[in-house]
Amino acid sequence: MAIIRERLLPFTFVGNLFMVPDDPLGRNGPTLDEFLKKPARTQGSSKAQHPSRGFAEHGKQQQGREEEKGSGGIRKTRETERLRRQLLEVFWGQDHKVDFILQREPYCRDINQLSEALLSLNF
Incomplete structure (x- = not known):
């Protein structure tokens, strides 16, 4: 409860609905294991000097998708x-x-796009 009260995890309420945030690295981002894996360091490698480059490039790709x-x-x-x-006026209930x-x-x-997505749902 303290986590929610102190807003340690980001979330929003839409009306009375609790909505969790999106993954900041996107749906096509790295898995947790890939994200936590430390890159192998080799001497003279440009990647060893810039370990965050992969995430910066991923961020640019994600920004392009957005x-x-x-x-x-x-x-x-x-x-x-x-x-x-x-x-809900159209899709009541x-x-x-x-x-x-x-x-x-x-x-x-x-x-219109949201309505089309609703019509294509099968559950």
Whole structure:
């Protein structure tokens, strides 16, 4: 409980729903084992002098993917709440699916794309 009260883990509430944050390195980022693995150091290697280069390059790739998604970053809480209300007007009684799509697509602001994603769900 102290972890949540002191906000040691980042999270948000959308309405009364608890939403966990996205992975900062993205869906295609390194696994935990790869992330925690220390690179082998060899003398004279340029990678040994710049061990964070791989993550910097990965960050640039991730930024490029985010720019492809359009619009400048993750939606704000108010915008997510507005989209949730709009989607529930059409997909009433499907709260779980709407919440799932909004969490799965944190960059999407287009109600039509979100609706299409909802229609393609099979659960």
